[in-house]
Amino acid sequence: MVTGTDDSGRSVLVSDGFVPNSHDFQSMPGQSQTRIWFTAGTPTGDLPEGEPTDNHGPVVPGPGGASFVIVRYAPDSVVMSPDFDPVAAGQELGDYAPDLAEVFEPNGMHKTRSVDYGVVLDGELWLELDDGFQVRLTPGDTVVQLAARHAWRNKTKAPAAVAFLLTGVDA
DSSP: OEEEEOTTSOEEEEEOSOOSOEEEOSSSTTOEEEEEEEESSSOOSSOOSSOSOOTTSOSSOOBTOEEEEEEEEOOHHHHHSTTOOHHHHHHHHHHHOHHHHHHOOTTSOBOOSEEEEEEEEESOEEEEOGGGOEEEEOTTOEEEEESOOBEEEOOSSSOEEEEEEEEEOOO
């Protein structure tokens, strides 16, 4: 749901429906991203012209910008399977999140130019930091990533979902 202000200054419902930019990764069954809202730079409060998200554009906003996305993480067993094709997965990530594909290491560790606010919606995940340090997160747990190098691990047999608000920072 998106609200805004009409020409007379009254609050109005602008949109209430399915999010048009969601992608289920074919190369990683159980993995998906749903892009809810994106502002490349400092928001003005005005409604954008057209759809604010792009399924093939950046996920990480520029300085002052924001990106609201829900990521569903496939179980680690998907990428550990002998059938897993890392080249296909990398290409698909590059198609649907090119800026993230550029910063991902083969082991899943990555660092973005953003402060990320996350809340676990369902399932269990482990947040991995440098030196292999891991912490378990369950529904309702929150995390604030201050542009830190990290990876998400799903050691269970079911997908897990996290809602993120990414805010772009200066380099």
